[in-house]
Amino acid sequence: MQTYDLEADGLRGLNSALHAQKDGSNQTNWKVVNPKGSHAIAVGLDAPIEVTVTGSTGYYCGGMNQQATINVEGSAGPGVAENMMSGTVIVEGDASQYAGATGHGGLLVIKGNASSRCGISMKGIDIVVHGNIGHMSAFMAQSGNLVVLGDAGDALGDSLYEARLFVRGKVKSLGADCIEKDMRPEHLEILADLLERAGADAKPEEFTRYGSARKLYNFDIDNASAY
């Protein structure tokens, strides 16, 4: 286990040490102490290593992650795991706005609540939130799965493309072109797998699925008020 004191040794040193780890590195376990809400912690990683941050992080922790597993033992600021490609990011506390924004792959788990615009413009990432999510979540979400064990705020899935949304609690309102959909066996399977990987204690049958009505895919003047 390598321990890195972020306060003493600085952000640049941390990210360059983590970038230096390649496949097959022996230094597969890293502990980052004294994060104190710093921004851009463990960004651009590309190796199957495990990084544990012992505290809360600022903006963009785990940004553009590939392969690595990043645990935040606190809360995460805006844009945690933004544009993640693969790997796993787990936040023990709450996450601020834009969690998992534009992510292309990998798994983001938020054990607490996520704020507004969770999963905005997501492009293949899987996101599991144990608590609630804020307004405008999954705005323009293109693909991937967003699973919410609690409630969702206003305008869920506005201008949604092909992403799948699963919510166990209440949805305050649906955004333009987002509708409730039937839960088919393949969806229950996806959910069961994600819930298990996210360590979430819930049954797939308790969720409702939402997705795109695909009415805004091609411009039609009669839908103009929805834009």
Added chain:
Amino acid sequence: MKDNSIPQTTPRQSWTFSNDVNSEIRRAAATGIYDIRGGGAKRRIPHFDDLLFLGASMSRYPLEGYREKCETKVILGTRYAKKPIELDIPITIAGMSFGSLSGPAKEALGRGASLAGTSTTTGDGGMTPEERGHSTKLVYQYLPSRYGMNPNDLRKADAIEIVVGQGAKPGGGGMLLGQKISDRVAEMRNLPKGIDQRSACRHPDWTGPDDLEIKILELREITNWEVPIYIKVGGARPYFDTTLAIKAGADVVVLDGMEGGTAATQDVFIEHVGQPTLSCIRPAVQALQDMGMHREVQLVVSGGIRSGADAAKALALGADAVSIGTAALVALGDNDPRWEEEYQKLGSTAGAYDDWHEGQDPAGITTQDPKLMARFDPVEGGRRLRNFLKVMTLEAQTIARACGKNHVHNLEPEDLCAVTIEASAMSGVPLAGRKMAPDSAGWPPGWT
């Protein structure tokens, strides 16, 4: 019955309700949707044509053409980047998306730029292997849509350009209509094939300049502080936008005036939003000077640059380089009269064809149709672009020498005069024959 003995007035067309205007009203009434098109503003606005160089005279002597050197090299990204971009010429190729342009057209831009010793730029839709492979220096755009954005390509880039806005549509997002969302384009953008794609107008994970500063930190950390980070803004509030871009940590500010082209957007946006390029440069330069950053943070100006004279004028007003989009496409063969018959069939004519979003470009450049694409030869296109860039450079050097400058960057506002009051007022350059722009005390007023 009319009384033929009374003289008739000739039928008179209205200036306000011109044929153009009426045809748009009829089109809107028939379709219920705004007009979408490519290209830049078509209206006449004060432009570089309204400025002239003074040349040498008794008080200044010129340099000898061809014999005495006139340098054109530019270095972009000297502020923070470990590897700034070195260009042989002060003219770059602007970001144009794969999707709006075909793969071979992107390849040709890379070839031409590389042969001329300059950079080219990706666009909305991501980086293609064609353009990376054929571009010695490639700027990777970081856009609100984040289509195709990934860290592997980010690390392959020679610079990163964060697009906040475009001159053609400051405040607007991208648009790519179904006809052009081919399998390849759909896959790169992670979208269903054939949809009318609207890309976001704001970035998904930051909002103001304070957030942007942190976003830049993240991008620098991911790329180990190696490559320059540009911020591209449309010509909206150039003084403040430049100031905030510098504050947010930009290495380079790219400023795109309202004449700037676009692949597709609403005509109302192109013609009615944004400030002319000419009026944007001095405020941006003033902002750089006020922050003590002129020449430390470089300024790249685009929007309606067509010749070496335009480039030289932008440099004289204080820019470090210029960037071209439309002119590069014309050099490749866009809107060429040789396709006139086909433009006619599409209801247009060479020079006016701007329905690039429909994907039926006879020249095979702004299309994803394999048959049309095959008409365009990327090697020949690259050669033509190289030639055009060389001519632009020679023209700029010719002017610089005539003004006695041994580097194009030594051109200055004092080398210029304006032929219209508007251009004089907008650029702060004296009206021809006068000492200053409208000679009243206190002129010019503050910048916007």
